[in-house]
Amino acid sequence: MSVEAEQAAVEIPSLFDSRWVELPDHSKVVDPRTLPKGFRAGGVAAGIKPSGNTDFGIIVSDVEATTSAARFTVSSAPAAPVQVCRTRVDLAAIRAVVVNSGNANAATGPFGRDNAFYMQGAAAMACGAPENRVAVASTGVIGVQLDSRAIAKGASTVVRELKPDNALGFAQAIMTTDLWPKMATLKVELPSGEVTLSAQAKGAGMIAPLHGGKPQPHATLLAFIETDAAITAELADDLLGGAVAGSFDRVTVDAQLSTNDSVFLIANGASGVEVASNSEDAETFASALDALLTGLAISLVRDGEGADRIGRVTVTGGDSATCERTARAIADSPLVKTALNGGDPNWGRIMQSVGMALATGGPEQIDITIEGVEVASNGIANRFDVDALNEAVSGREVEYDVKIPGEGASSIVYFSDLGHDYVTLNAEYTT
Amino acid sequence: MSVEAEQAAVEIPSLFDSRWVELPDHSKVVDPRTLPKGFRAGGVAAGIKPSGNTDFGIIVSDVEATTSAARFTVSSAPAAPVQVCRTRVDLAAIRAVVVNSGNANAATGPFGRDNAFYMQGAAAMACGAPENRVAVASTGVIGVQLDSRAIAKGASTVVRELKPDNALGFAQAIMTTDLWPKMATLKVELPSGEVTLSAQAKGAGMIAPLHGGKPQPHATLLAFIETDAAITAELADDLLGGAVAGSFDRVTVDAQLSTNDSVFLIANGASGVEVASNSEDAETFASALDALLTGLAISLVRDGEGADRIGRVTVTGGDSATCERTARAIADSPLVKTALNGGDPNWGRIMQSVGMALATGGPEQIDITIEGVEVASNGIANRFDVDALNEAVSGREVEYDVKIPGEGASSIVYFSDLGHDYVTLNAEYTT
Incomplete structure (x- = not known):
């Protein structure tokens, strides 16, 4: 089978098959392999992974006027590429x-930072963009130096793979313990015209983003979002945040x-449709972006290492921090995660x-509701139909609602279960 | 085999076989079945556990002048017995x-509080102590009402089991997923004379005490400590804290x-040896108590659900809260726990x-040392003998030392690993 035929045969699960995410009416899903206008992407095997699988990718906008926004981990042990992005990249014009x-x-x-610079420089040469407009990201094992020959091989061979319809090649090259590529492309009907919005992400383990404000921006996982809408860097930053x-x-x-969490939003304006701040266009675009990222986030949890079943907990109470x-x-x-499993x-x-x-x-006074059944009220067990509840929690998604004292605030968290496969993956392999 | 012969055959692992705990010279280990003078204990099967194993126990001091101290969970969902201890027990004279x-x-x-009162009253009658000097503790499944007939059966049948040398019967009756009884008895040579100090505890899962000062005392697990030294309630509280x-x-x-964590120290003075505040006796007694509780705590981790291997991490840095x-x-x-496994x-x-x-x-700048090998310095991987380190972390106890920025503060935590047995125990059974 040719590479093209193999790629065409890869199953890419929908990001919108969860009851917890809804695609807005103005957006429709198209082939996730296709990128917005003016973008190219691809991936190759550079010899970094012992398996020989693809492990090196580039995504590039061919438009000079491209704008961007980014978020990074708040870890005190940030990886070299994160340090390089913060110090040597124009994050508003990636x-x-x-x-x-x-x-x-x-x-x-x-030495690690030198390797990240080298990656940046090699990619800049490979795709014809200035060095300070090339961001760097890495994922994999911690504490081992990259082989600079692999970087050179990756940069020189990936060039011929960079294509407008090769988002899958890129998405596959960023996978580690992920079981499937996480990606989607949407056509979004804005009041001012149609734009395309696509995203690719990887997750699996070491997943729990931390909040962070603007001065110390935070991010999570590796995620790449591209659009051919024209958006100022400032608006891109607001929308991404x-x-x-x-x-x-x-x-x-x-x-x-993680030490490596990074999220990038790149907008190149190639559609000719401009999204102005505080416009209906911006509102519509934001709702599509929110749905896309929520779909990606749930997909990351669903493909959490060893995950079988996922949960969503909503806590309501008196203040946000406590919720x-x-x-x-x-x-x-x-204990909750093994029970979910x-x-x-x-x-x-x-x-x-x-x-x-x-x-x-x-x-x-604490109330607990599982799949619509209030199992405990005011901290005390209720009588309920045990068989019906057992049946309800055997599905692929389980909903928990918890009420703590006070009113007016709430918090939602999506989570994976904890099963034998998590232990097998993490006790038996160095990841 | 008679009950006595069965009990004599039970293996009770030593609490002092870890390199992380040392028994002071003035203390010696004696038969853990034996309680200090003036104490009796025992356990029976009251029909609470479906397995038919023993599940109901009492420990009692027969001395009127007995003093005590206690600590309880800071959980906002405290179990009924914890609530009853706080409101209906003279915690200085248990x-x-x-x-x-x-x-x-x-x-x-x-209804649960009524059952805890009923336990308290039935035990008071059974052992001839006033109700407000009888504390109550429970452990097991959450959200199910106790059967009051089982309480009645337990209280009426345990009386004839209460013996000075039956600490094991009591320790077995408090076990849930514990694999072995955790207990020890020490003879402690104080400057003023010899006293006896014993303790029984249960742990296994739902184990992670929270700190709490005096106004909101905290405790952990179920642990019972008895001594025939004469100690004021105030000093007992200081020593226990x-x-x-x-x-x-x-x-x-x-x-x-946990919702049920409770620790009790009971001192009855039956040895005739008085331990005064700020005395050498108090200092010597405290060092024995510290060693005993550290031995118990490490034993709880070693018998953590599914645990195979345990770790001790020491973090040093600039302030206590960060450490x-x-x-x-x-x-x-x-991720660390599965790697340890x-x-x-x-x-x-x-x-x-x-x-x-x-x-x-x-x-x-972060330094990491594992079993004496500094694997990373200033946040950067070192070269080291990988085979030697692999060998070093294959033992039953692994030592981690971590240096974070600053100096003058440190924190030590003992922890269990995460293996398949934890998942099996917690995913497949309601515990």
Whole structure:
């Protein structure tokens, strides 16, 4: 089978098959392999992954006037590419991103930064963009130096793979323990005309974004978002910040913030449709971007390492910080996650995590609802149909609603379960 | 085999076989079945556990002048027995504790509190102590009402089992997923004379004490400590607080604070040896108590659900709160815990958790040492003998030392690994 035929045969799951994400009416899903106008992408095997799978990719906008926005991990041990992006890239005007998988280039010191510079320079030459407009990202094992010969090989061979319809080649090259490529392309009907919006992401393990404001921007996972709408860098930053806060910021696989999390939004204006600040265009574009990133975020959780079943917990109460802490406590509890894996409603473990998160000495009034069944009210067990609830939690998505004291605030977190495959992947392999 | 012969055949692992705990010279280990003078204990099967195993126990001091101290969970969903201890027990003068396993009596509301009162009253009658001097504790499944007939059966049948040499019967009755009884008895040579100090505890899952000062006392697990030294209630409280802070407060199995954690220290003076505040006696007694509780705490981690291998992490840096947060981040990381299970040094995952805990955006200077090998310095990977390190982390205890910026503060946490048995226990059974 030719490479083209192989690529055509790859199944790319929809990002919009969850009951928790809805595609707005003005947007429609098209072939995820196709990028917005003026973009090219591709990936090759540069020899970084021992498996020989593709591990080196570039995405590039061929338009000079391209604008961008980015978010990075708040980790105190940021990988070399993150450091290089922060210090040597014009983050408002990124035209290309070069990415490798199989090696995080983290905890690698000055030599690691040199390798990230080298990646940046080689990619700049390969795609004809200035160095300071080429961002760098890496994912894989921590504490091992990248082989600069692999970088050279990747940069020189990826050039001929860079094509407008090769988003899949790029998405595959950034995968590590992911089981499937996470990507979509949308046609979005704005009041001023049609634009295209696409995204590719990778996740699987070490997934739990941390919040961060503008001065210390945060990001999560590796995600790349492209559009042919014309958007100022300032608006791109606003749109990306809002969309990340409602999507990637809301997921956890294993409560572990990565050293490499990076998200990029690149807008090249090739559609000729301009999205102005505070316009109906901006509002419509934002709703499409929000849906796209929420779909990606849920897909990341669904493909969390070893994940079988996913949950969504909504905590409502008196203040945001307490709701957030409580929702995270539930979503990150190994007792709740193993129960989710086992298809066991076990709401007692939810009560226990809420008690831990509030830590007032109590007792506090806590209500717990699972799949619409209020199993506990005011901290006390209710009578309910156990068989019906057992059946309800055996599906692929389980919904938890928790009410803590107070009103007016809420927090939502999407999370994966904890099963044998997570342990197998992480105890038996160095990832 | 008679009950006595069966009990004599039970293997009770030593609490002092870890390199991380040392028994002071003035203390010696004696038969853990034997209680200090003036105490009796025992356990029976009251029919609470479906398995038919023992599930109901009492420990009692027969001395009127008995003093005590206690610590409880800071959970906002405290179990009924914890609520009853706080409101209806003279915590400075506890003479008896009645305990059941197989049911946590948590999230059970007013009816659950009635059952805890009933346990208290039945135990008071059974052992001849006033009701307000009988404390109550429970452990097991959350959200199910206790059967009051089982309580009646337990209280009426346990009476004839209460014996000075039956600490094992009591320790077995409080076990849930524990694989072995955790207990020890020490003879302690104080300057003023010899006293006896014993303790029984249960742990396994839902183990991660939270700190709490005096106004909101905290506790962990179920632990019962008895001595025939004469100690004022005030000194008992000081001694218990200090010992808990250095032992139970320092362990985590699954980062989950329980709804039922309770620790009791009961002193009856039957030895005739008085331990005065600020005396050499108090200092010597405190060092024995510290060693005993540290031994128990490490034993709880070693018998953490599914645990194979245990770790100790010491974080040193500029302030206590940051050291504590960093040590907990490492000890509670499923990535670090699965690597420990797999006998994989994988220090990159430690760097990642430290980066997450500090969350400054970095890069920060972080040193990581595993079993004496400095694997990373100033955030950068070192060269080291990989085979030697692999060998070193394959033992039953692994030592991690982490240096973060600053000096003068440190935090130690003991933790269990994460293996398939934890998932099996918690995904396949309602515990």
